[in-house]
Amino acid sequence: MTSSRNATTNAQTLHAEALEALDRGRPRRALSAWHSLLLQERPAVEAHLEAAAAGLSRDPIAPLRRQALALARMLLAGDPGEAGVSRLGALLQGWGEICLPEVPSRALQHLERAWGCGRQQRLDAQLAGLYDRLGYHTGAQLLAEPAAPPEPWLQPPCAAQACLPCQKQASPADPPLQLTQLPQGRIWVPRQRNPWRLSHGVAVQDASGQWLTQLCRHYPWPWPACPHRQALEHLTIEHLRQAERDRPPAQHAAGPVLAVAELSAELFFHWQLELLPRLGRCWQAALQQWPDLRLWHNGGSPAYVRQALQRLGIRPERLLPASDHLQAELLLVPSFTSHFGRPAHANLTWLEQFWGIEQGTADAETRLWLGRGTSQRRPALAERLWQSQLGIPALLLRSVQQQWHQVAAAGTLIAPHGAAMANLLAARPSTTVIELVNPAYAPTYFDPLIQRRQLRHRRLEAAATPLPLQEWLYEGPGLYPIDLRPGASEAADTLAALDTSS
Structure with a gap:
């Protein structure tokens, strides 16, 4: 356990050094640090790249994702040199353009780092626009002529839906x-x-x-x-x-x-x-x-x-x-x-009556996997391997009522965090729910449902997403895969114990 914590700390330090180098306009040093990190976590990296590649046909930003995959494979192969710097700059600029309409603060970070990899006219204009929106008019004009008038920069006062402390607070009465x-x-x-x-x-x-x-x-x-x-x-x-x-x-x-x-x-x-x-x-x-x-x-x-x-x-x-x-x-x-x-409790009450969901006792021996399947968002790595090894069938996505019936019959539900957990509405009291989450994304959206249905709930962390890939392969934590590779996490160890106990 101590060696695992040390490895995590070392990875975080090296990643922080890579980002600092990038912020200082030293992309070669950043790539060198990321090269070391990717090699240290090669099995995890390969699994993430494979999953991202498998989802490209359904991916709304497939061209950008392909750039990230190409850069990762280039780094795995060795020192990418100036070609890697050029690819990194193009990738960061692409992410900046994706973020620009909704999250200008993140766009600014991406675009400034891209600028450190090499200037070009379009990038200068994008940064000039952001600086002008922030009120840095002189700095903006040094880069390019900003558009007039600048779009307002609306900054939230807090992390809003991403705030972890607020998730844990008791809610007031339902409206x-x-x-x-x-x-x-x-x-x-x-x-x-x-x-x-x-x-x-x-x-x-x-x-x-x-x-x-x-x-x-x-x-x-x-x-x-x-x-x-x-x-x-x-x-x-x-x-x-x-x-x-x-x-x-x-x-x-x-x-x-x-x-x-x-x-x-x-x-x-x-x-x-x-x-x-x-x-x-x-x-x-x-x-x-x-x-x-x-x-x-x-x-x-x-x-x-x-x-x-x-x-x-x-x-x-x-x-x-x-x-x-x-x-x-x-x-x-x-x-x-x-x-x-x-x-809301009134909503859940109405749904139970509307769908005809009954109380009762589930079969303690029956297990069901509420899988991620082929989802491009937050895929569960090694999901099929565990389903096969444990002999746990996946929820069949048929009619809503047929889904309810499958969930109601199960005494144990394995649930990588995702929308399929809305089916817990039909789970019988005392059913065991093993929720599997990425350490960076474990929102408590389903807690009221779990409490209402009186379920036995465990939330277990899968392996963390490699830090370099967090930076330039995914839009944010909500997209990070749930890494269930055997032996790599608490979640995987718990699944292995299920196999032993069956």
């Missing part, structure tokens, strides 16, 4: 469900200005353009106990004002429309535990009052969405076409019924 009526109201969804294009905000305005702040959200969004909550709510409106310039033309709808939108609603977790119960809890009452009611939502149209709408009795003719901006003759918007990252 009540209320329905707001807005004649000629509008709702729109700003999307990420990067290749992922997920719902990055929710904006609701009345006919005069006044913001309904209690119905608006935008990333970064705080945990419920955040001391900077008021400042972040103000920042939300500023983000939405800035996003108005890119807002598409409105889809106009006659009559009443129930409009329900959530941050990242295209993802299973946010649809199932946030958007769907918010919709379902008010649909029937609203339909009784407005018989010609139609529905607009931002959850997309995957099979699980269609199944839920069919079960609600919402026929296709009641659905408005998908759009990012709607103005309705009468817009009906339900209030948010849960705090960020905390599924």
Whole structure:
């Protein structure tokens, strides 16, 4: 254990030296340090590169990821020399351009480091724009003529959803469900200005353009106990004002429309535990009052969405076409019924009743793996190996109710952290849940669900992602793989013990 801690400390020191060298404009020294680090962790590095390469066909930033893979393989082969410096500069500039629309502070860091690898006209212009936004006008003009006027630089007061202390704080009572009526109201969804294009905000305005702040959200969004909550709510409106310039033309709808939108609603977790119960809890009452009611939502149209709408009795003719901006003759918007990252108890109660989830006892001998499968985000390394070695079947992604049935039958659930854990809604009390996480990304999104279902929960850390790859192969911790290679982590050792005990 001591040698492992020492190795980790040495790796962190060497990585810090690489970043310092890069910040000082010495990319060759940075590459030399990273070369040593990659060789020290070669088995882990090779596993990460293999997983990233396997996901390229589904990767929205595949060209940039290929650059990172090429640089890593070049470093594994030896000292890359000036060719490596050039590749590193191009890679850092590419990451800077990805970050620029949403996280300018991270973009600035990437682009300044790229500049240390070699100047070029486009890079000078990008840095000039960032410096101008920060108010460093003289420095900006030394590089290039900045665009006028500069885009505002909106800086959050804290880490918001990435804040670890706030995740551990108790949440206040869940908000009540209320329905707001807005004649000629509008709702729109700003999307990420990067290749992922997920719902990055929710904006609701009345006919005069006044913001309904209690119905608006935008990333970064705080945990419920955040001391900077008021400042972040103000920042939300500023983000939405800035996003108005890119807002598409409105889809106009006659009559009443129930409009329900959530941050990242295209993802299973946010649809199932946030958007769907918010919709379902008010649909029937609203339909009784407005018989010609139609529905607009931002959850997309995957099979699980269609199944839920069919079960609600919402026929296709009641659905408005998908759009990012709607103005309705009468817009009906339900209030948010849960705090960020905390599924509301009333929502969970409604979901249990809606899907017909029953209490009961699971088969203690039955085990099920809630796998990551072929996910490009946060793949679980060695997942198939463990499933085969332990003889644990993977959750079959059939209908939602069939998924519930599989989970309800299992006495032990192996769950690499991800959206499949929303299926814990069907787990029987006293079921054992072994959650496997990357040390850098272990949010507590599912804790209320685990507590409600009275599950026996263990959260175990997989092996850490090699530091150089954290820097230039992934967008952030939420994308780091869950490294379950045998013998490499507490999580892998626990899986091996399961094999022994079977």
